[in-house]
Amino acid sequence: xxxxxxxxxxxxxxxxxxxxxxxxxxxxxxxxxxxxxxxxxxxxxxxxxxxxxxxxxxxxxxxxxxxxxxxxxxxxxxxxxxxxxxxxxxxxxxxxxxxxxxxxxxxxxxxxxxxxxxxxxxxxxxxxxxxxxxxxxxxxxxxxxxxxxxxxxxxxxxxxxxxxxxxxxxxxxxxxxxxxxxxxxxxxxxxxxxxxxxxxxxxxxxxxxxxxxxxxxxxxxxxxxxxxxxxxxxxxxxxxxxxxxxxxxxxxxxxxxxxxxxxxxxxxxxxxxxxxxxxxxxxxxxxxxxxxxxxxxxxxxxxxxxxxxxxxxxxxxxxxxx
Numbered sequence: 169x170x171x172x173x174x175x176x177x178x179x180x181x182x183x184x185x186x187x188x189x190x191x192x193x194x195x196x197x198x199x200x201x202x203x204x205x206x207x208x209x210x211x212x213x214x215x216x217x218x219x220x221x222x223x224x225x226x227x228x229x230x231x232x233x234x235x236x237x238x239x240x241x242x243x244x245x246x247x248x249x250x251x252x253x254x255x256x257x258x259x260x261x262x263x264x265x266x267x268x269x270x271x272x273x274x275x276x277x278x279x280x281x282x283x284x285x286x287x288x289x290x291x292x293x294x295x296x297x298x299x300x301x302x303x304x305x306x307x308x309x310x311x312x313x314x315x316x317x318x319x320x321x322x323x324x325x326x327x328x329x330x331x332x333x334x335x336x337x338x339x340x341x342x343x344x345x346x347x348x349x350x351x352x353x354x355x356x357x358x359x360x361x362x363x364x365x366x367x368x369x370x371x372x373x374x375x376x377x378x379x380x381x382x383x384x385x386x387x388x389x390x391x392x393x394x395x396x397x398x399x400x401x402x403x404x405x406x407x408x409x410x411x412x413x414x415x416x417x418x419x420x421x422x423x424x425x426x427x428x429x430x431x432x433x434x435x436x437x438x439x440x441x442x443x444x445x446x447x448x449x450x451x452x453x454x455x456x457x458x459x460x461x462x463x464x465x466x467x468x469x470x471x472x473x474x475x476x477x478x479x480x481x482x483x484x485x486x487x488x489x490x
Contacts, residue, residue: 171201174197177193178193178197178210190210194210194211205240205241208231209240209241212225212248228241228248231245232244233301236304236383243262246258246264246265263294268377270376288401295407298376299411304380314347314348318343318344324340325337325341338361338362341355352382359374359375359378363394363398366398368399369399375391385415386413393405402429409422410422423438
């Protein structure tokens with residue numbers, strides 16, 4: 169009851185443009201157990217209207233990090249970063265939004281308006297944006313009937329996949345996801361079925377959606393690399409394979425793919441970090457250059473201590489230079 173009252177009071181204050189009262193009610197709401205992604209976004213809006221740029225940025229960043237599968241949380245964070253002139257970070261967040269909702273035309277238009285119109289540059293922002301995200305647990309509120317129907321469809325999909333009837337497997341995996349959108353493993357398998365039908369762009373969208381849930385799962389970067397290679401985006405595929413290697417150094421599967429694209433590279437080079445193009449500042453930390461050649465100064469705001477440590481570990485350039 170308390171959370172509902174706070175939300176109603178915050179909304180009423182926002183309607184009369186009493187942004188201070190709205191912000192205070194949203195802040196009180198966020199310490200309850202009933203806080204939603206939308207409440208953090210609305211707090212960001214209220215703080216933005218008050219002119220408190222730093223606090224608004226923190227609110228939007230918290231929404232994006234705490235709710236990595238919430239499309240509007242990622243979008244609003246990206247739009248506010250752009251408003252602040254932080255275009256490289258904005259593009260990363262907007263790319264993460266596209267990974268969640270590939271058909272979001274307004275997000276694609278926003279990215280194009282920022283000068284990113286080629287697939288290779290957007291691929292790099294997908295990579296950076298997804299790596300910067302939080303691990304997510306898919307919320308799945310499917311009832312008993314949906315779970316039963318999903319399990320039946322999953323069994324049928326697997327049987328069809330074993331006989332290489334990929335069109336039928338695709339249909340069954342889509343049924344699984346209709347009943348249980350949170351089945352990330354089914355989304356990956358749908359990607360495989362699409363790739364087998366020579367639909368790498370559709371497969372890539374499935375793999376990237378799965379990556380948002382588990383942004384540091386090395387196998388997903390291998391799958392992304394396979395789809396990109398089929399699309400003849402070899403540099404982007406190499407970035408994905410190198411990321412898989414960085415997440416699991418010594419991975420035979422990742423090394424085989426890297427060696428296929430860079431025949432002269434040796435495992436020792438990769439294990440030693442040799443040849444990795446980095447931009448080390450005074451602290452000696454390697455940074456990942458953005459599309460303009462600049463470097464990220466720090467991890468995105470809103471990360472936990474563990475996430476910052478992982479981000480710094482992976483923040484060197486993932487492009488190999490011979």
